[in-house]
Amino acid sequence: MLDISNLSASIEGKKILKNFDLKIKPGEIHAIMGPNGSGKSTLANILSGRKGYEIEGKAFYEGKNLLEIPIEERAQKGIFLAFQYPIEIPGVNTNIFLKTSLNTIRKFRGLKELDSLDFLKLVREKSKNLKIQEKILSRQLNVGFSGGEKKKNEILQMTLLEPKLAILDETDSGLDIDALKIVSDGVNSLRNKNRSFLIITHYQRLLDYIKPDFVHVLVNGKIVKTGNSDLARELEKDGYEGVTETK
Amino acid sequence: MKQQELEKSKEYKYGFTTDIESIRAPKGLNEEVIKFISNIKKEPQWMLDWRLKAFSRLKNLKEPNWQKPKYPKINYQDLYYYSAPKSASDKPKNLSEVDPKLIETYKKLGIPLQEQKRLSGIAVDAVFDSVSVATTFKDELTKKGIIFCPISEAIRNHPDLVKKYLGSVIPITDHYFATLNSAVFTDGSFVYIPEGVRCPMELSTYFRINASETGQFERTLIIADKGSYVSYLEGCTAPMRDENQLHAANVELVALDDAEIKYSTVQNWYPGDKDGKGGIYNFVTKRGACRGKNSKISWTQVETGSAITWKYPSCILQGDNSVGEFYSIAITNNHQKADTGTKMIHLGKNTKSKIISKGISAGYADNTYRGLVKINSKANNARNYTQCDSLLMGNKCGAHTIPYIENKNSTANIEHEATTSKISEEQLFYCNQRGLNQEEAVSLIVNGFCKEVLQQLPMEFAVEAQKLVGISLEGSVG
Numbered sequence: 001m002l003d004i005s006n007l008s009a010s011i012e013g014k015k016i017l018k019n020f021d022l023k024i025k026p027g028e029i030h031a032i033m034g035p036n037g038s039g040k041s042t043l044a045n046i047l048s049g050r051k052g053y054e055i056e057g058k059a060f061y062e063g064k065n066l067l068e069i070p071i072e073e074r075a076q077k078g079i080f081l082a083f084q085y086p087i088e089i090p091g092v093n094t095n096i097f098l099k100t101s102l103n104t105i106r107k108f109r110g111l112k113e114l115d116s117l118d119f120l121k122l123v124r125e126k127s128k129n130l131k132i133q134e135k136i137l138s139r140q141l142n143v144g145f146s147g148g149e150k151k152k153n154e155i156l157q158m159t160l161l162e163p164k165l166a167i168l169d170e171t172d173s174g175l176d177i178d179a180l181k182i183v184s185d186g187v188n189s190l191r192n193k194n195r196s197f198l199i200i201t202h203y204q205r206l207l208d209y210i211k212p213d214f215v216h217v218l219v220n221g222k223i224v225k226t227g228n229s230d231l232a233r234e235l236e237k238d239g240y241e242g243v244t245e246t247k
Numbered sequence: 248m249k250q251q252e253l254e255k256s257k258e259y260k261y262g263f264t265t266d267i268e269s270i271r272a273p274k275g276l277n278e279e280v281i282k283f284i285s286n287i288k289k290e291p292q293w294m295l296d297w298r299l300k301a302f303s304r305l306k307n308l309k310e311p312n313w314q315k316p317k318y319p320k321i322n323y324q325d326l327y328y329y330s331a332p333k334s335a336s337d338k339p340k341n342l343s344e345v346d347p348k349l350i351e352t353y354k355k356l357g358i359p360l361q362e363q364k365r366l367s368g369i370a371v372d373a374v375f376d377s378v379s380v381a382t383t384f385k386d387e388l389t390k391k392g393i394i395f396c397p398i399s400e401a402i403r404n405h406p407d408l409v410k411k412y413l414g415s416v417i418p419i420t421d422h423y424f425a426t427l428n429s430a431v432f433t434d435g436s437f438v439y440i441p442e443g444v445r446c447p448m449e450l451s452t453y454f455r456i457n458a459s460e461t462g463q464f465e466r467t468l469i470i471a472d473k474g475s476y477v478s479y480l481e482g483c484t485a486p487m488r489d490e491n492q493l494h495a496a497n498v499e500l501v502a503l504d505d506a507e508i509k510y511s512t513v514q515n516w517y518p519g520d521k522d523g524k525g526g527i528y529n530f531v532t533k534r535g536a537c538r539g540k541n542s543k544i545s546w547t548q549v550e551t552g553s554a555i556t557w558k559y560p561s562c563i564l565q566g567d568n569s570v571g572e573f574y575s576i577a578i579t580n581n582h583q584k585a586d587t588g589t590k591m592i593h594l595g596k597n598t599k600s601k602i603i604s605k606g607i608s609a610g611y612a613d614n615t616y617r618g619l620v621k622i623n624s625k626a627n628n629a630r631n632y633t634q635c636d637s638l639l640m641g642n643k644c645g646a647h648t649i650p651y652i653e654n655k656n657s658t659a660n661i662e663h664e665a666t667t668s669k670i671s672e673e674q675l676f677y678c679n680q681r682g683l684n685q686e687e688a689v690s691l692i693v694n695g696f697c698k699e700v701l702q703q704l705p706m707e708f709a710v711e712a713q714k715l716v717g718i719s720l721e722g723s724v725g
Contacts, residue, residue, distance in 0.1 A: 048680050049679070049680075050676055051672075051676075070679075070684075071676065071679035071680060072679045072680075072682050072683055072684045072685075074680075075679065075680050075681055075682040076682045080680075081680050083677065083680075086677070087671070087673045087674050087677045089674050089677070089678075089692060089695070090668060090695070090696070091692065091695030091696040091697075091698060092691055092692060092695035093695065096691075096695075097678075097681075097691065100683065100687070100691060101678075101681035101682050101683065104681075104682040104683055104687070105681075105682045108682070140695070157681065161681070161682075
C-alpha cells in the first residue's frame with residue numbers, strides 16, 4: 001500500500017527526515033514513536049501533501065508516485081490525516097463541512113452522493129458511537145470545541161470517510177482516559193484486512209488500546225528500531241535513550 | 248484564431264463584446280444631448296424641464312473626492328449618453344457563436360439553457376415564447392393593479408405618480424453623480440404597488456425574462472402604497488459586460504404606511520482584467536424613504552463585479568416605528584476596489600435599523616465599509632445594530648471599516664461590532680485533506696462567512712449567488 005524509500009525532507013534548509021524507509025501493507029497497523037522533534041509530524045505532513053518541504057527520495061502509494069499527487073486527490077484516493085491540531089474554520093457549519101467532504105469523496109469513488117436526510121442519519125449513528133453530542137455538529141467547524149471534541153471530530157471524519165490509509169498524528173495527546181478509550185474503539189472498529197493505519201504517538205498508553213503490528217522508533221529523522229507491540233512497553237520503561245542504546 | 252482573446256477571457260468569465268450601434272446621440276454632455284434623449288423617449292415637456300433643471304444644477308457641482316478608491320479623471324464631454332439597444336440581426340444566432348468560456352460560467356452558475364441564450368444576447372427562438380410568458384405575468388400583475396413597466400413608459404402613462412415621487416428621495420440637487428443621472432438617465436424600471444396589495448411574485452421573475460438593455464444611466468422608482476409589499480431583484484449572477492465604463496444609476500424607493508419593500512441586487516459587471524485594466528465604475532445612488540409609519544425597507548446586495556464599486560443604499564426612517572435593513576456582501580479580487588455601505592437616518596420614533604456587512608478581499612483588492620448611523624433629536628427610542636466583518640485572502644489586499652455614528656438623542660441604542668479575519672493556508676490545507684480542491688475550499692469558507700446575507704436573497708437566487716461567490720474568487724489562492 002505504502003512504500004517509502006530513502007526519503008529525506010528538509011524545511012528552510014533544516015533536514016528533518018533522513019533517508020527514511022517504511023513499508024505498510026494492507027491491513028497493517030504501524031505505530032511510530034519518538035521524542036519531540038524527531039520528525040514524526042513531518043512524516044504525516046509529507047504523506048498528506050502539506051507544502052513547504054524540500055523532498056528527496058521515493059514514496060509510492062498503491063504503486064503510484066505519491067509525491068506527485070495533489071493533496072485533495074490523495075484524500076480522495078483514501079489517505080486520511082487526523083490532525084494533531086485541527087484548525088478552526090469560522091462560519092462553516094460542521095455538518096455542512098462533513099457532508100461536502102463525504103460527498104466529494106463518494107463522488108470520486110463512483111458512489112451516489114448522499115442527500116441531507118441520508119447524511120444526517122449516517123452522521124448521527126457514527127457520532128453516537130463516538131459519544132459526540134449532536135449539537136456540536138451544528139456549530140462552526142472546530143470553533144469553541146474543547147481539545148477532546150476536536151480530536152473526536154477527527155475520528156468521526158475518519159469513520160465517515162472510510163480511508164484506506166489513516167494517519168493519526170498524536171491523536172491521543174490531550175485526551176482524558178475516557179476519550180482515549182472512545183477514540184481507540186473508533187479506530188479498532190474500522191480495522192480490517194484492507195485498511196492500514198499509521199499511528200504517531202509520544203506515549204505507549206494509546207497502544208494499550210490499539211494493538212499495532214509494528215512499532216518503529218524514530219530518532220533524528222530515522223527509524224532506529226522496529227519491533228512488535230512489546231517495543232512500546234520497553235520504551236515506556238527505559239525511555240528513548242535506553243532503547244536506542246541497546247541497538 | 249483569436250487565441251489571444253480567448254486567453255484573455257479565461258481570466259474573467261464573460262466573453263463577448265458589444266458592437267457599437269449606429270443610432271446614438273453624439274458625444275458630449277450638453278442641452279442638445281439631453282433634448283435628444285428626451286425626444287427619443289417621447290417625453291412630455293415637464294420631464295425635459297426637470298432634466299434641464301438637473302443639468303443646470305450639475306454645472307455648479309463638483310465630483311466628490313472623499314472616497315477611498317481613486318480613479319482617473321473622467322472626461323464627461325467624451326462620453327456617449329445615448330445609444331440604441333442592438334437589433335436582433337446583430338445578435339449571435341445560437342450558443343455555438345458565443346464564447347465557450349462564458350457558457351462554462353453559465354453552467355457553473357446553474358443557469359438554465361434558455362436563459363443562457365437570452366443572457367448571451369441570442370435572439371430567443373420560437374420554442375421559448377418569452378413574450379407570452381411575460382404577458383402571463385403582466386396579466387396577473389395588472390389584475391392586482393400593480394404597475395410594472397419601463398420608467399420611460401411610466402413618464403408617459405402615469406405622469407401623476409412619476410411627478411409626485413421622482414426625485415422625492417434623491418433630489419436633483421443631491422450630488423454630482425445623482426444629478427448627472429437625473430439629467431441624462433435613459434431608462435429603468437417603474438413599480439407601483441397599490442394600497443393593500445401584496446405583489447404575488449418576485450419582480451425578478453419577470454425581469455429576468457424581459458430584461459432590457461437599460462444602459463449606463465439607469466433610473467428606478469418603486470412606490471409601495473399603504474399596506475403593500477413587494478420584493479424586487481435587480482441584476483443577475485451572470486457576468487455582464489458593457490462598453491460604457493461609467494455607470495451612475497439612481498434607485499429611489501418609497502414605502503408608505505405599513506408597506507414593505509425588499510430590494511435585492513446581484514452585481515457582476517466586468518471587473519477589469521487581472522492587472523486592473525478596464526472594468527466598470529459602478530457609482531450608484533440608492534436610497535429608500537420609509538415615509539409612512541410601520542414601513543420597512545430592506546436592501547440586500549451581492550457586489551462581485553466592477554473595477555470600482557461605490558454605493559451606499561440607504562434608508563430614511565421618517566415614519567414612526569419604521570425599519571431599515573442593509574445586508575451586504577462585497578467581494579473584491581485582483582485590482583478591484585469597493586467603497587460601500589449604507590446610511591440609516593433615524594427621524595421617526597421607535598425606528599430600527601440593522602446593518603450586516605461582509606467584505607471579502609483577495610489579490611491586490613481594496614475593500615472599504617463606510618456607513619452612517621444618524622439619530623435625529625426627535626427619534627426617541629431609536630435602535631441600530633451594525634455588524635461589519637472583513638475577510639482577507641493573501642497579504643496584498645486591504646479591508647477598512649469606517650462607521651460614522653451621529654447621535655442626537657439620549658434614548659438611542661446603538662451597537663457596533665466588527666471583525667477582521669483571514670483565510671489561512673492551514674484552513675485550506677485542512678479542507679484539501681478532506682478531499683476538497685482549492686476552489687471548493689475557498690467557496691465553502693467564503694459562503695460560510697457570508698451566510699447571513701445570502702439567506703436574505705430570494706430562494707431562486709440564493710443558490711446561484713452562492714456559486715457566484717466561489718467563482719468570483721477563483722484563482723485568488725495557490
